[in-house]
Structure formats: structure tokens, C-alpha cells
Amino acid sequence: MRIAVTGGAGYIGSHTCTLLLAAGHDVLIIDNFNNSKSDVLDRIEKVAGVRPRINQTDITQADALSAVFSDYRPDAVLHFAGLKAVGEAVENPLEYYRVNVGGSVSLFQAMENVGCNKIVFSSSATVYGDPDQVPIVENHPLRPTNPYGQSKRYVEKILEDWGQANSNLAAVNLRYFNPFGAHPTALLGENPQGIPNNLMPYVAQVATGQAAELLVFGDDYDTPDGTGVRDYIHVMDLAAAHLKALDLTVRKAGVKAINVGTGNGYSVMQMINAFKRASNREIPYRVVDRRPGDIAECVADPSFAFELLGWKSELGLERMCADAWSYQNSLK
Numbered sequence: 001m002r003i004a005v006t007g008g009a010g011y012i013g014s015h016t017c018t019l020l021l022a023a024g025h026d027v028l029i030i031d032n033f034n035n036s037k038s039d040v041l042d043r044i045e046k047v048a049g050v051r052p053r054i055n056q057t058d059i060t061q062a063d064a065l066s067a068v069f070s071d072y073r074p075d076a077v078l079h080f081a082g083l084k085a086v087g088e089a090v091e092n093p094l095e096y097y098r099v100n101v102g103g104s105v106s107l108f109q110a111m112e113n114v115g116c117n118k119i120v121f122s123s124s125a126t127v128y129g130d131p132d133q134v135p136i137v138e139n140h141p142l143r144p145t146n147p148y149g150q151s152k153r154y155v156e157k158i159l160e161d162w163g164q165a166n167s168n169l170a171a172v173n174l175r176y177f178n179p180f181g182a183h184p185t186a187l188l189g190e191n192p193q194g195i196p197n198n199l200m201p202y203v204a205q206v207a208t209g210q211a212a213e214l215l216v217f218g219d220d221y222d223t224p225d226g227t228g229v230r231d232y233i234h235v236m237d238l239a240a241a242h243l244k245a246l247d248l249t250v251r252k253a254g255v256k257a258i259n260v261g262t263g264n265g266y267s268v269m270q271m272i273n274a275f276k277r278a279s280n281r282e283i284p285y286r287v288v289d290r291r292p293g294d295i296a297e298c299v300a301d302p303s304f305a306f307e308l309l310g311w312k313s314e315l316g317l318e319r320m321c322a323d324a325w326s327y328q329n330s331l332k
């Protein structure tokens with residue numbers, strides 16, 4: 001298939017592109033390199049043995065994006081492009097809605113113009129907000145607590161409405177839990193600039209000495225050790241889920257939302273200890289106040305993904321930490 005991958009140069013997109021290319025798909029990455037670098041293309045090529053095509057376009061530039069679509073005429077789209085820092089979204093909600101919502105609308109318009117009606121969208125477990133119960137099932141109410149999560153919820157809703165109007169639309173909203181880890185070759189991984197927003201890239205930076213200490217936001221949550229519990233999923237497992245979701249869009253029209261997690265929750269302290277074991281380094285940390293908007297526990301019920309896609313996670317915590325550590329070392 002001809003697959004347009006928005007944000008394909010980013011963390012999750014680049015790992016997914018290696019699998020798409022290895023499966024024989026033709027891949028066009030559409031990325032403005034706002035949060036990635038063009039050398040990722042060489043790395044994808046090294047891993048997959050095939051170089052993806054690239055078009056450096058901003059998804060919010062509707063005319064330019066439509067021109068790319070008229071030219072490439074994709075069979076399907078994987079839509080990763082967007083902004084993803086919760087704190088930044090709280091400070092600058094308009095920019096988040098412009099890129100994440102506005103950019104998605106230009107993308108859907110460009111798809112409609114060329115009759116492309118298969119899409120897998122990078123949604124997030126943040127659409128659930130503070131859950132009433134864990135593990136979280138897909139029909140849990142959607143109550144995002146910040147503009148980032150809200151932008152994901154809006155895009156899901158836009159796809160649902162588009163699906164009502166277009167019975168040929170096949171859309172899968174993949175609600176990611178907490179992606180972590182790196183490609184087993186250490187050629188691809190997550191390398192955020194500055195202090196990372198997410199726990200595990202932050203832990204990895206402390207292990208290498210790039211950051212002096214880890215701040216643990218709150219140890220008085222209602223969890224076994226008081227620190228926040230999340231469902232960490234290996235980025236390669238997450239990438240694999242995209243290929244299964246793509247298969248679903250080929251088999252079936254309709255709009256679906258599917259959790260992509262492991263079903264296992266680990267606390268901040270458990271994650272620090274797992275990374276200590278993988279890296280054999282000390283991870284100095286200091287407990288500070290809770291961060292506003294953070295929740296105690298967020299863990300997926302992944303059974304719908306298995307039922308609908310035949311997908312489940314395979315790579316455990318030790319492997320996630322080991323791969324992330326190899327990647328960190330490769331950056332030196």
C-alpha cells in the first residue's frame with residue numbers, strides 16, 4: 001500500500017516506518033521536523049533496508065498538504081504529527097488546537113480530496129482524564145483535564161462525525177498509554193531536548209548524568225508506594241499495533257477507538273529501580289509536590305485490542321529499559 005505517515009520522523013512514527021517498509025509498503029513521511037531531525041531517514045533506511053520518501057510539509061498548511069496528497073495519492077494515512085507536551089499545552093492552548101486540531105482537519109480534507117478513507121490516528125490515554133476505575137476500558141467517559149488531551153478528544157470526535165457522513169471511512173483512534181524504549185539496534189529512540197516532560201526519558205538522562213537528579217512529583221497518591229502508576233509500553237510493540245490497525249482499516253469501514261497498553265501498571269519508584277538495574281547506574285531523585293493535573297493511576301484494559309486487532313504487547317519492562325539504555329549510550 002501507499003502510506004502517508006505524518007510525523008513519521010518523530011519517536012513513534014520512525015519506529016513504525018521501519019515496520020511498514022519491512023512489510024513492503026511504500027512510505028511517504030510528511031514532517032516539518034519541528035521535533036525531529038532529517039538524519040532519522042538514514043537511520044530508518046539502515047534498519048529497514050529501504051529509504052522512505054520524505055516531504056517536508058507542515059500539516060497546518062492546507063494547500064501545500066493537499067498538493068502533496070494529489071501528487072502521492074496514498075491508500076492510507078498514519079497520523080502521528082502533532083505537539084505533545086502537556087505543560088506547554090496548558091500555557092499555549094491555541095497553538096495546540098491550531099496544530100493538533102487544525103492540522104488534522106487540513107489532513108482529513110486533503111484525504112477527502114483524493115478519496116483516501118483509511119486512517120490510523122495517534123490518540124492518547126489522556127482523553128480519559130482521571131479514571132473512575134482501572135484498568136480503563138474504551139467506553140470509559142472521556143474527560144481530558146488539559147488542552148493536549150482535549151485536542152486528541154476533538155480529533156477523535158471529528159473522525160466520528162466524518163465517519164457518520166462517509167460510510168467508507170475506516171478510522172482507528174489508537175489511545176496510547178506510556179510509550180517507552182527504543183529500537184533494538186539502538187539506531188532509533190527518543191531524544192528530547194532539555195528536561196523531558198515524560199518520566200522515563202528524564203530517568204534516562206539522569207542515569208547518563210545529563211540531568212543531575214530526578215524530581216518525583218508526589219509520593220502521597222493512593223497507590224502501593226504512593227507514587228504515580230502508569231502503563232508503559234515498548235515503542236516496538238506500539239509500532240506493531242499500527243500495522244494491525246492498518247489491516248483493520250483494509251478489512252472494515254467504521255470508526256473505532258482502541259487502547260494500546262500492556263495492562264500492567266508500574267509506579268515511578270518501580271520504574272526508577274528497573275532502570276537502575278538495566279543501566280547499572282545510580283538515579284538520584286528528590287520527591288517534590290504533586291504536579292497539577294497529574295493522576296494517581298492510568299492503566300489500560302488492552303483486551304479490545306486483542307479482540308479486534310489480534311494484537312497484544314510482547315516486550316516487558318526489562319527489555320524496555322535495556323533498549324532505552326542502549327539508545328542513550330549510542331548518543332554519546
Ligand SMILES: NC(=O)c1ccc[n+]([C@@H]2O[C@H](COP(=O)([O-])OP(=O)(O)OC[C@H]3O[C@@H](n4cnc5c(N)ncnc54)[C@H](O)[C@@H]3O)[C@@H](O)[C@H]2O)c1
Nearest residue numbers: 007010011012031032033034035036058059081082122124
Ligand atoms: N510519546 C508519547 O508519550 C505519546 C503518548 C500518547 C500519544 N502520543 C501522540 O503520538 C504522536 C507521536 O508522538 P511522538 O512521541 O512520536 O512525538 P514526536 O514529537 O517525536 O513526533 C511528532 C512528529 O510530528 C512532527 N510535527 C509536529 N508538528 C508538525 C506539523 N505541524 N506538521 C508536520 N509535522 C509535524 C514533529 O517534527 C515530529 O517529527 C503525537 O501525536 C503524540 O501526541 C504520544
